[in-house]
Structures are given as structure tokens and as C-alpha cells.
Amino acid sequence: MSKVLEMAFVQGFIRMANDGWLQGWHERNGGNLSYRIKDEEMDAIRSILSYEGAWHPIGTSVPELGQEFFMVTGSGKYFRNVILDPEDSTGIIELDQRGENYRICWGLVNGGKPTSELPSHLMNHAVKKKASGGKHRVIYHAHTTNVIALTFVLPLRDEVFTRELWEMATECPVVFPDGIGVVEWMVPGGREIAVATSELMKKYDVAIWAHHGMFASGEDFDLTFGLMHTVEKSAEILVKTLSMRPDKLQTITPDNFRDLAGEFQVDLPERFLYEDKG
Ligand code: 2HA
Numbered sequence: 001m002s003k004v005l006e007m008a009f010v011q012g013f014i015r016m017a018n019d020g021w022l023q024g025w026h027e028r029n030g031g032n033l034s035y036r037i038k039d040e041e042m043d044a045i046r047s048i049l050s051y052e053g054a055w056h057p058i059g060t061s062v063p064e065l066g067q068e069f070f071m072v073t074g075s076g077k078y079f080r081n082v083i084l085d086p087e088d089s090t091g092i093i094e095l096d097q098r099g100e101n102y103r104i105c106w107g108l109v110n111g112g113k114p115t116s117e118l119p120s121h122l123m124n125h126a127v128k129k130k131a132s133g134g135k136h137r138v139i140y141h142a143h144t145t146n147v148i149a150l151t152f153v154l155p156l157r158d159e160v161f162t163r164e165l166w167e168m169a170t171e172c173p174v175v176f177p178d179g180i181g182v183v184e185w186m187v188p189g190g191r192e193i194a195v196a197t198s199e200l201m202k203k204y205d206v207a208i209w210a211h212h213g214m215f216a217s218g219e220d221f222d223l224t225f226g227l228m229h230t231v232e233k234s235a236e237i238l239v240k241t242l243s244m245r246p247d248k249l250q251t252i253t254p255d256n257f258r259d260l261a262g263e264f265q266v267d268l269p270e271r272f273l274y275e276d277k278g
């Protein structure tokens with residue numbers, strides 16, 4: 001096995017991709033994953049990467065990330081294949097100083113390219129790196145079935161998605177106390193949807209793309225996968241509830257949330273605790 005494949009972050013990346021596949025969130029080439037590699041991790045592999053590759057435009061500009069290295073899934077690659085052949089399905093890229101171009105330094109060995117959502121991934125990384133004081137390193141996009149279903153029946157508003165998903169599982173307000181943002185339907189893959197998503201990522205760790213999927217950001221693979229999993233599980237409960245009957249007989253109330261916030265020492269913004277008709 002190559003030295004790169006032995007690195008703990010590479011193994012963690014591969015495991016997370018496979019976990020997402022096993023959840024059913026990555027039909028065909030759906031979804032993508034990126035990880036901002038730590039300096040000390042680069043120190044262990046810097047000398048064995050290749051720096052011969054051509055520079056290619058990212059499609060946006062992220063000067064805050066200039067000269068950083070990222071592990072990414074490949075465009076058109078299938079999550080189910082990552083564990084079988086990571087050097088074909090994933091790669092390590094370096095950004096130039098201005099954060100406008102990338103080159104492939106490892107992996108994507110069969111002429112592959114980084115994910116088609118590279119602009120969204122990198123703009124989210126730029127925003128979250130700043131907002132978290134450098135702690136956030138993982139950006140994950142998945143086609144989560146139940147969240148997508150809800151984007152056809154709930155108003156596409158941050159307040160509504162946050163509150164409805166908080167209500168479906170007591171852990172939710174503790175796991176994502178800042179709430180969830182929603183981007184209405186847009187053409188994927190480009191700079192415009194990347195800008196809209198990264199605006200939301202200034203406030204939230206999760207952004208929903210209507211009729212498409214979700215983006216989640218976190219410090220490491222466990223936290224980011226766990227966040228995606230928690231939101232999607234909550235959405236599944238809401239889909240099941242709505243399938244039984246259109247209203248709730250009882251639920252977690254705004255005052256219940258305020259009690260929870262006190263006990264668990266989280267700040268739950270009042271704009272999500274509006275009085276609901278049920
Ligand atoms: O195919 O998920 O949004 C990869 C995607 C594009």
C-alpha cells in the first residue's frame with residue numbers, strides 16, 4: 001500500500017465515503033467530499049506527491065486557501081468505488097497562491113478531475129476556515145433522500161426547516177444549534193450556487209439545496225458525517241410523521257427548547273422558536 005493510503009486522514013476519508021454509500025445517499029456519481037489537509041499531515045507526504053501536473057482554473061477565487069492541499073472525490077466518480085480503488089476515485093490537489101487554480105498531486109490516476117462541485121467545496125472551506133478559527137476541515141455533499149423529499153412540501157425557509165427538524169429529535173437542537181440554511185433550486189456545479197451556499201455557511205454548518213441534497217461542514221470526519229446523519233434521520237422521522245397524518249398531536253414546544261438550551265448550554269436563536277399552529 002502506498003504511504004499516502006496509509007495516512008489516517010486518507011483512511012478516514014475513504015471510510016466516510018463508504019459510510020455515505022451504505023446510507024444510500026450516493027446513487028451513481030451523486031455527492032462529493034473534500035478535506036483540508038493539516039500541515040503536519042502534509043509534512044509526512046509532501047516529498048512523495050507529484051508537482052508535475054498542469055494548473056487548471058477552479059472556477060472561482062479563494063485566496064484565503066492559497067497554497068493549501070485538499071483531498072477530494074473525483075468528478076463523475078462513484079462513492080461505492082472509493083473503497084475499492086481510492087487512487088482512481090479520489091485525489092489530492094494543491095491550490096496556487098491566489099487560490100484561483102489547482103493541480104493534481106496524487107490520485108485521480110486515470111485522467112480524473114476533482115469534483116464538479118469544487119467551487120462550492122472551496123468557497124465553503126474558505127468561509128468555515130475563517131468562522132471556526134481554522135478548525136473546520138471537512139465539507140460533505142450528499143443526496144439525502146428524506147431531506148430532498150421535504151424540499152417539495154415545506155416552505156424553503158431556514159426558519160421552517162430548522163424548527164421542523166429540531167422538533168423531530170431531541171438531540172437535534174444540541175447537534176445543530178445554529179440552525180440550517182436553505183438554497184432554492186439552482187443549477188449545480190458553478191460559482192453562483194457556490195456563492196449562495198457559502199453565504200449560508202457563514203451562519204450555519206448545514207445548507208440544504210432544494211430538490212438536490214445537502215452540504216455539511218465540520219471539524220473532522222466523525223462530526224461532519226454525524227451531522228449529515230442526524231439531519232437526515234430527523235428528516236426521515238418528519239417524512240414518516242407527515243405520511244401518517246398532516247398534523248402533530250403533540251411535539252416539543254418553544255418553552256421545551258428553551259429549557260433544553262439552558263440544560264445543555266447551547267444558544268438557540270429565538271427566531272426559530274416562533275409560536276407554531278402545530
Ligand atoms: O454528481 O452531486 O451535485 C455530483 C453531484 C453534483
Ligand code: ZN
Binds near residue numbers: 030141142213
Ligand atoms: Zn449533488
